[in-house]
Amino acid sequence: MMSITQQIIMIACVVAGTLLTRFLPFMIFKADKPTPKYIKYLGYVLPPAVFGLLVVYSLKDVQVTSLEGFLPELLAIGLIIGLHYWKRSMLLSIAGGTIFYMVLVQVVF
Amino acid sequence: MSLNDHLSTLKYAFPKTLPILAGFTFLGIAYGVYMHSLGFPPIYAILMSVLIFAGSMEFVAGSLLLGAFNPFSAFLLTLMINARHLFYGISMLDKFKGTGKKKMYLIYGMCDESFVINNTARTPSDINSGWFMFYVTLLNQIYWVSGATVGSLFSSLITFNTDGLEFVMTALFVVIFLDQWMKERNHISSLIGIAASVLCLILFGTENFIIPAMLIILIFLSLIKKFITKNEVISS
Known part of the structure; x- marks a missing residue:
């Protein structure tokens, strides 16, 4: 078991690592200088790929080896796509998909 | 900005964060319960959710605290798990320009969910976009810290069947992806994001796929640079 000091050092390292990943682009490309063209390009083409x-990433633990492993996710995402093309309301699509998924995993599967 | 402007900005920001309210309350509680189950007093979950504010990393940090004292590997592991933030930063360089002192907090609180909302929201002209992003980030962090606090203090009292509620975060990401898909004229970036991630997930497994996927995305998007013009990818 670690001492309190050791625990604090460990947590500080995790905080520092997280801060570094968030602040690094802003430290390299300062606001008072124009952003290089290539980085600007990345800034507008990256988001769709990141989404x-x-x-x-949010589906990484889904099991594809058995039907019960991925059917609830597949059906719920299908419903979300349908709802979103129908009403294009973010809240309706998210709430509808999530409630449907909860019913599936609690009652059906 | 007057108090009224602040209130109207907050009123505009709040509905956009509702899915996060549901997701973070739930996941935050789950985190508090998890830390409690590892034997940590409530202050751990509360402080770690304030200071780290990166969901998946906080769960990992909980288990790190039970292992061997190795700060350097904790630091490296954090860089690997959170490397995706680099892409968020690159995408927000221009949007965060001119936001003044708030910029520090906007960057500090840039979790996955704050990033997707702040990156995709188009604020009307009477709403200050810097303050809008500030409130989105702040609300999200309040949800997360409140959840973690409740979970770590009252873990034994939670009896409502919440199986499957964690899917709300997947639903949010799917909807953001769809929304982008429906408004872009060219799907190349969306497609490479999915394809590279699935490929690397198969090749490298759930623990190690993010960095190779980021590299493939970066290389591919750089190679096709000369074939793409700005208005093909985004249209607002």
Whole structure:
């Protein structure tokens, strides 16, 4: 078991690592200088790819080896796509998909 | 800005954070309960959710505290798990310009969820976008810290069947992705994001896929630079 001081050092390292990943781009590309063209380009092409990465990241623990492992996620995402193309309301799509998923994992599967 | 302007900005920001209110309250409580189950007093979950404010990393940090004392590997592990923030920063360089002192907090509190909302929201002209992003970030952190506090203090009292509620975060990301998909004229970046991530997930597994996926995305988007003009990817 670590001492309190050791625990504080460990937490400080995690905080420092997180701060570094968040602040680094802003430390390299200062606000008072024009952002290089290539970085500007990345700034507007990266977000769609990052959203895709986040979708996959949030589904990374889904089991694809059995039907019960991925069917609730598949059905719920299907419903979200349907709802979103129908009403294009963020809240309706998110709430609808989540409640449907909860019913599926609690009652059906 | 007058008090009234602050109130109207807050009123505009709050509905955009509702999915996060649901997700963070739940996940925050789950985090508090988790830290409690590891044997830590409530102050750990509360302080770590304030200071680190990066969901998945906080769960990992909880287990790190039970392992061997190795600060350097904790630091490296954090860089790896949180490397995706680098892309958020690059995407927000211009949006955070001119936000004054708030900028420090906007960067400090840039978790996945604050990033997706602040990056995609189009604020009307009577709303100050800097303050809007500030309130989105602050509300999100309040939800997360409140959840962690409740979870670590009252973990034994939670009896409501919450199975599956964690899906709200997946739902948020899917909807953000869809929204982007529906307004972009060219799907190349969205597609490479999904394809690179799935490929690396298969090749490197759940623990190690993010950095190789980021590298493939970066290389691919750099290679196609000369074929893409700004208005093909984003349209506001």
